[in-house]
Amino acid sequence: MSKTKINRRNFxxxxxxxxxxxxxxxxxxxxxxxxxxxxxxxxxYLAPEEYVIPGVxxxxxxxxLQCPAAxxxxxxxxxxxxxxxEGNPDSxxxxxxxxxxxxxxxxxxxxxxRITAPLINGQPASWDDALALINEKASGGNVAWxxxxxxxxxRVLLDAHLAATGKGHHYAVETVNARAxxxxxxxxxxxxxxxxxxxxxxxxxxxxxxxxxxxISPVTFMGQYGKFxxxxxxxxxxxxxxxxxxxxxxxxxxxxxxxxxxxxxxGVGHLLMTKHGLSLNGMPNATSAFQSMTPAQVHExxxxxxxxxxxxxxxxxxxxxxxxxxxxxxxxxxIAMVLNIMLGNVGKTLTPGASIAADPLAPMMGSSKDxxxxxxxxxxxxxxxxxxxxxNPAFVAPQGLDMAAALKAVGFxxxxxxxHDETTKACDVVLPLSSALEDWGTHVPAYxxxxxxxxxxxxxxxxxxxxxxxxxDILLTLGKSAGVDGLDAFEDYYGYLRTAVSAMIGSExxxxxxxxxxxxxxxxxxxxxxxxxxHDVALGFSETAVSGLHLVTVARQGLYxxxxxxxxxxxxxxxxxxxxxxxxxxxxxxxxxxxxxLKDGDYVRLTTxxxxxxxxxxxxxxxxxxAVCVPMGRGHTDYGRWANNGVNPLTIVDAHLGDWQSSExxxxxxxxxxxxxxxxxxxxxxxxxxxQYGRKLVATIPAQQFGRTQGGA
Amino acid sequence: MxxxxxxxxxxxxxxxxxxxxxxxxxxxxxAQIFERQLHPESAGVAPAPRxxxxxxxxxxxxxxxxxxxxxxxxxxxxxxxxxNCLYCHxxxxxxxxxxIPPTAKCMGCHTVVGTDKPEIEKLTQMWQSNQSPAxxxxxxxPDFVHFSHERHLQKFLFDNPEMDIKNxxxxxxxxHGDMNQVGVAKKMKPLTMGFCVRCHESxxxxxxxxxxxx
Numbered sequence: 021m022s023k024t025k026i027n028r029r030n031f032x033x034x035x036x037x038x039x040x041x042x043x044x045x046x047x048x049x050x051x052x053x054x055x056x057x058x059x060x061x062x063x064x065y066l067a068p069e070e071y072v073i074p075g076v077x078x079x080x081x082x083x084x085l086q087c088p089a090a091x092x093x094x095x096x097x098x099x100x101x102x103x104x105x106e107g108n109p110d111s112x113x114x115x116x117x118x119x120x121x122x123x124x125x126x127x128x129x130x131x132x133x134r135i136t137a138p139l140i141n142g143q144p145a146s147w148d149d150a151l152a153l154i155n156e157k158a159s160g161g162n163v164a165w166x167x168x169x170x171x172x173x174x175r176v177l178l179d180a181h182l183a184a185t186g187k188g189h190h191y192a193v194e195t196v197n198a199r200a201x202x203x204x205x206x207x208x209x210x211x212x213x214x215x216x217x218x219x220x221x222x223x224x225x226x227x228x229x230x231x232x233x234x235x236i237s238p239v240t241f242m243g244q245y246g247k248f249x250x251x252x253x254x255x256x257x258x259x260x261x262x263x264x265x266x267x268x269x270x271x272x273x274x275x276x277x278x279x280x281x282x283x284x285x286x287g288v289g290h291l292l293m294t295k296h297g298l299s300l301n302g303m304p305n306a307t308s309a310f311q312s313m314t315p316a317q318v319h320e321x322x323x324x325x326x327x328x329x330x331x332x333x334x335x336x337x338x339x340x341x342x343x344x345x346x347x348x349x350x351x352x353x354x355i356a357m358v359l360n361i362m363l364g365n366v367g368k369t370l371t372p373g374a375s376i377a378a379d380p381l382a383p384m385m386g387s388s389k390d391x392x393x394x395x396x397x398x399x400x401x402x403x404x405x406x407x408x409x410x411x412n413p414a415f416v417a418p419q420g421l422d423m424a425a426a427l428k429a430v431g432f433x434x435x436x437x438x439x440h441d442e443t444t445k446a447c448d449v450v451l452p453l454s455s456a457l458e459d460w461g462t463h464v465p466a467y468x469x470x471x472x473x474x475x476x477x478x479x480x481x482x483x484x485x486x487x488x489x490x491x492x493d494i495l496l497t498l499g500k501s502a503g504v505d506g507l508d509a510f511e512d513y514y515g516y517l518r519t520a521v522s523a524m525i526g527s528e529x530x531x532x533x534x535x536x537x538x539x540x541x542x543x544x545x546x547x548x549x550x551x552x553x554x555h556d557v558a559l560g561f562s563e564t565a566v567s568g569l570h571l572v573t574v575a576r577q578g579l580y581x582x583x584x585x586x587x588x589x590x591x592x593x594x595x596x597x598x599x600x601x602x603x604x605x606x607x608x609x610x611x612x613x614x615x616x617x618l619k620d621g622d623y624v625r626l627t628t629x630x631x632x633x634x635x636x637x638x639x640x641x642x643x644x645x646x647a648v649c650v651p652m653g654r655g656h657t658d659y660g661r662w663a664n665n666g667v668n669p670l671t672i673v674d675a676h677l678g679d680w681q682s683s684e685x686x687x688x689x690x691x692x693x694x695x696x697x698x699x700x701x702x703x704x705x706x707x708x709x710x711x712q713y714g715r716k717l718v719a720t721i722p723a724q725q726f727g728r729t730q731g732g733a
Numbered sequence: 734m735x736x737x738x739x740x741x742x743x744x745x746x747x748x749x750x751x752x753x754x755x756x757x758x759x760x761x762x763x764a765q766i767f768e769r770q771l772h773p774e775s776a777g778v779a780p781a782p783r784x785x786x787x788x789x790x791x792x793x794x795x796x797x798x799x800x801x802x803x804x805x806x807x808x809x810x811x812x813x814x815x816x817n818c819l820y821c822h823x824x825x826x827x828x829x830x831x832x833i834p835p836t837a838k839c840m841g842c843h844t845v846v847g848t849d850k851p852e853i854e855k856l857t858q859m860w861q862s863n864q865s866p867a868x869x870x871x872x873x874x875p876d877f878v879h880f881s882h883e884r885h886l887q888k889f890l891f892d893n894p895e896m897d898i899k900n901x902x903x904x905x906x907x908x909h910g911d912m913n914q915v916g917v918a919k920k921m922k923p924l925t926m927g928f929c930v931r932c933h934e935s936x937x938x939x940x941x942x943x944x945x946x947x
Contacts, residue, residue: 030744037753048927057920058799058869064833066865075828 074099081108081540083463083477085456086121086128087580088169088194088385089237090463092540093118093125095480102126102457102480107239108540112470114239119577120593122239127587129455129484133439133660136485139450147487150449155501157432157448161404163188166394168410171383172462172474173520177495177504179380184502188403191394193411194386195581195652195670198236199684201229201346202385204353209366210552213373213467216343219247221369223255223339225288225332226266227281227356228348233265233577233596235347240468245269255335259284259324260348262572262607262649263642265596272331275644278570279689280322281348282561284329285355286310287318289362291333298337298362302556306358309559323644341368350684351561361554374471376464377545378524381474383466388685391417392675398426405432407498409453409491414442415582415656415668418685420630420675436494439586441659452488457481459490460517472546476521478537492517569612571628571692572649573669579653582670585663586656594706595651598638604666605638605703607649608694613639616694623697626650628690630674633667634697648692784903785895788935792928793910796920802866804852805917811902812913818905819898825882825905826891833868836860871918872909878926879947888936907932 026034071078077096084091084105092111096104105125109116138150163185165178169192182188202212218224218231218241231241248254258270261278276284289310292298300307315326336342342363346356360370375382391413397403399422417423427433427446435447444450453459461477469475489497492513500507510516521536522528524544536542575581576595584590591602598605606624608616618624622637626648635650643649654666674690712718783789810816819825824832840860847853859866874880889904890896896904905912910921922928933940 033744034749034752037749047930048923048925056873057797057871060870060873061867062833062870063865063867065835065837066860066863067837068835073824073828074832075824075830 077103079106080478080480081110081476081538082457082480083461083475083540084118084122084125085461085463085477086125086584087196087234087238088383088466089113089239089468090171090383090465090475091118091122091237091239092475093122094540095457097480100481102129110539111475111541112473113237113465113468113475115243117239117243119239119242120590121577121580121584124584124587124589125456127589128438128584129457131439131455131586131660133586134455134485135437135440135444135450135452135488137452137487141448147451147489150451151497151501153449154434154498158185158405158407158434159502160186162186162402164191164394164397164403164406165189166191166193166390166406166408166411166413167384167386168192168194169383169386169466170410171464171466172381173517174461174492174495175382175384176380176520177492177499177516180504180507181495181499181502184499184504189397190384191390191411192384192386193388193391193394193413193416195388195391195416196234196575197385197387197684198229198347199385199387199389200348200350200353201236201356203350204346204357207557208354208357208361208555209370210555211372211549213375214551215371215373216241216244216345217369217371218244218254218343221248221254221339221341221343221365222252223257223335223342224248225257225336225342225344225356225359226259226270227285227344227346227352228260228264229345230260230264230266230347230574231345232269234575234580235266236466237468238577255339257332257335259332261570261644261647262574263597263640264574265577267642268597272328272335273642274324274328274332275642276322276324277644277646278572279349280561281346282351282355283313283318283321284324284332285344285346285352285359286313286559286561287315287322287324287329288333288336289355289359290314290318291329292337292359292362295330295333296337300358300362300554303358303361303554305556306559309355323646336363341365343369349561351559354557355559358554358557358559366551366554372549372551373467374546374548376472376474377547381462381464383464385466386411388416392421392685395421395423395426398430401429403430405434406430407434407436408443408447409436412441412443412583414446415659416652416670418630418673418675419671420673436491438488439660442657445658451494452485453494454479454483454488454490458483458488460492460514461490462517462521470543471548472544473541474521474524474544475541476536476539478540568646569692569694570647571626571669571672571690572643572647573652573673574649575653576651579651582653582656582659582668585653586660588662591662591665597642597651598640598703599705599707600638600703601706602665602704604635604650604654604669606635607638607640607643607647609643609645609647610639610641611645612648613637616696618694618696619700621700621702623699623701625695625697626669626672627693627695628672628674630690631672633669633672635667636701636703638703648694784889784893784900784907786893787889787907788932790907790922790928790932790935792923792931794920794923796871798919799869799871799917801869801917803855803917807912807915807918817899817901818912819901826886828883829879829881831882836865868917871920872924874924878945880945 077098079094079096082093082095084093091114092108094106094108095102105118105123107114107116107118137144138147139145140150140153165182170178182190205214206212229235232238232245256270257272258267259274259276259281260267261276267273286309290313293310315329318324318329319326343365344356344359346352360366395417413423433447434449435444436451436453437444438453438455457480459477459479463475463477465475490513496507496510496513496516518533525532525542578590578593579585594601606626618637620637620639623634624637625632625634650669652670655668656663675685821834821838822831824830839856843853890901908922
């Protein structure tokens, strides 16, 4: 190379000068970009509405379906196409804000891998043929439904279809769920979804509830978090085995061994009783559970020091009212509820929830328990036919559930989907679904909405593909052919919905309907709940994860449970913790890595009792030394052109472990063995180094000094 | 083979600058000679219409004849019949783009006027089958240029005390030439950056890059 006269540096200089000269002189140069006469087409409107002006966007209200939170949205529509989504400022759920997954709904809509025609056994077919086949095969016997979280009139029609076809069951599957918290609320306080007042709390202790990332309604919590952090600044404490977005924002981040958050919570309760003199009246069971968990035991079980435990307890007492939330396990969630009673938070930062009076519209929230039950019932031959929409059981199910065999055991399977995935591939009939931006619907937010308010989903543009149909329309058609009463009067779901909403708002006037469309929501009768006195439930936890390396699978905002892996925007959006893009990785503590002689980028084989995956190591201090954290969402095999990367840790989660006193699949308790797989390749990350190399880009202080000034000291 | 790394020959700045100028100039001259489309001296003999209080750009451009789905005539509608540009291109004063008038506007007259003419029959057929004509775009700026019709009309027409709205065609002609003389459309001004910048300079338009390149 030394013989060439022009080196890279000089080549760039000449190129720059030449380019600049050409650009300066070339302002008058007709070029390919200015000589486009006749190259592009331009279409006019036929007879537009008065307010439609080409080049000027019109905002329409709708509802986001990217996760179960059901945020209100505004979509900008220009020249008949939806171009941008924002939060609906009038929605109490998200107050005008929208997360990255919501923004990416545009890509779900314009995805080039959309299904455009019905398929029978993988071959394109007509709707008539597909529906005839469905009528023949799925009209009697045990016809089940599997969906994600559903609410509103889609749920009403779905329930009606189930009732008309016979004895089928509705399985609502959500891998990322809050079932631990809602069950604990029901058991201890008699309310599954109590209202949290983060903004009124002076300290928040979260046991594995990633409220800023993926828990229940992240955008609601982000808004409240802003108020919680405003002066006087609230203190956030996070206990978890692997750092989440919430953990990264915490003042005190406590790394507990995987699955031992409950022990930490019991230890906090112990200190509150013995050190701070708090007590639980009329709850002897709980009291004895707290008394028997000493800080020394917590240290042994969870690896959390007595000093850290004392600091948590002291902060909760000095910053009253506080709030304790949990999603790590059923055990931890129950203890969190009882801690709230002990700390006197109930009625202050934890108040009874409220929803709508019309129960049939209430959200049916998904869980992984339903996934396991479906697999068991299907394998036992108890399900004759199943309709699957908004769920991907073939992807999220651990190998232990043997979902492939379970699906095979179901005689007739219908997938209603926008894009092909691992599940549609296993189905006999695939019906092409309209995107969320082309469809009608009503949605009742599970959390954070104004009581009694129903969100309306309206199409933001004409369907991109003529042969797709909305979920409501499909449900209406299925309902009609199953003989559901009263559906024959409606030609389409729009008509059904409009009649139903008119009845709910008590007006059939055109103007009132337009007001509903404009607002994106409408108010109906609310029903508020009440707390019962704290039930003295048994507290405890299963000591399955005290020693050894454990696999921790977590959901991150972005790919979520894998449903957004077919969005290149979300693949490209760096992970909140590792900043990695487009691939999977395993977060491992430096100590663990050193003991196993692993370097950053080393490929490792992670083996559990249920199987093995191979991915590369990302050495990170934000995981417990006993944990190997692999975020879920990647490792698709049939989910369009952008999803074929990474590995799916959900497949090797041990399905049969179960959580303490529940049958949820718990994602943090599978023993894992690490073997080096030989190769080393660089993990592509947005922020490739933690060093500033003396550039002072961000002001820093030593951790010890931080501990003295922040974090509830 | 020398292993010295620290000794580097000085960069030949003079040669590079000369080369750059030659390259730039040859591209421009080449374009002007071979494209034969940028001819300020070949401007039409007819006196250009003037907009009071504004410097009228004199550059011209010999655009192609572009075939269109319907042989509409600006000469007939705007020239002979004297219909104001803004009557049909009503979006120009409200939006970034001037827009093609909606077919409903055409049909406003043509349900009764000229219904026997073949081009009107073509239009009527499209209207009845809910189809828009697929016009071929003639005047276009690249996607990285944000040009606003609304802003330019505001300055030269509505905020201009000496302008009457009936003289709107004079303002349009600044960038579109004399549309009263053409059929469907013809590009009559170069619409290059140089054309824009010269007019911005003589009419005190903004000169910062980000006004147009957003």
